[in-house]
Amino acid sequence: MATQTDENFVNLIYELNNTLTKNNIIIAYEGEINQMITKALAAFAEKDEMVGDDVTLKRRLYHVMVECMQNVYRHADDQSTGVYDGHGNGLLMITKDYDGYSVTTGNAINNDKIAELTVMLDLVNNSSKEEIKELFKKKILESRISEKGGAGLGFIDIAKKTGSKFFYHFKPLNYLTSFFILRVKVTKTI
């Protein structure tokens, strides 16, 4: 005879399984994202058994997963204080689409960052393939590595490699922070 707790647990697993399968979610991770987690999760993209043997697609997926997770661990702020505390907490989700994969991250950020992120993401989304290449060249020549280790090139580089537009959204959490959702599609052809 299942207890109430058992039943809750069984329902949870059943619903989770349904949600994952219905939405073609092949990886879902929530928690601290650091270098070790990044390597462990990105290793998925290196396996022929998992993503097939198309080298370009595999490397693109690997690259986007690494960049997106590094964004989280370098820039995610604490949900309640809005301050970066050296730990990037967030969500990573990989879905399998008919023509490739989608990489989605979700993390809290200080509302002060929304304007700058919006400008950058819109700039990239509204640029042609050639403009992105030029932008990348300009930025890599003038950029300096920041204290957090980023080159400020991440979004441009992802757009250059994937040729896809970013989907993004900021869902307000409280008066200090919002939940920043970012999705990138990775396909074989640009």
Add this chain to the structure above:
Amino acid sequence: MEKLIKDGTDETPQVILDSENNKFEISGKSMPEDSTAFYRPILEWLTQYAAAPNRETNFILKMFYFNTSSSKLLLDVLFKIEEISQHGAVKIIWQYDIDDEDMLEAGKEYANMVEVPFEFVSYVD
């Protein structure tokens, strides 16, 4: 000049900077947590080497993967290699997996940014 050798790891490339044996190579994966710290000794070594290089320097770059901040540091490495050309012949040998079109593309982009001849050589993984 003392050589600089580093074994590759799952997040840093193998580095061979050996002027005595005329062997110069960076190969593998580059996604260190602190890319500036990783590349600093390499850049310092190259600064010293550029002042009195060998007659001919063939620099092999055989990257499997590099993240965005490493791409900036690799450009700095290329600028250092460019300095070598003031005192000796220098060439970049950009080796790429024949099936990895993005790695070939990345090499071509670098070739456009620095004044050093590039030779593109594919390999089969």
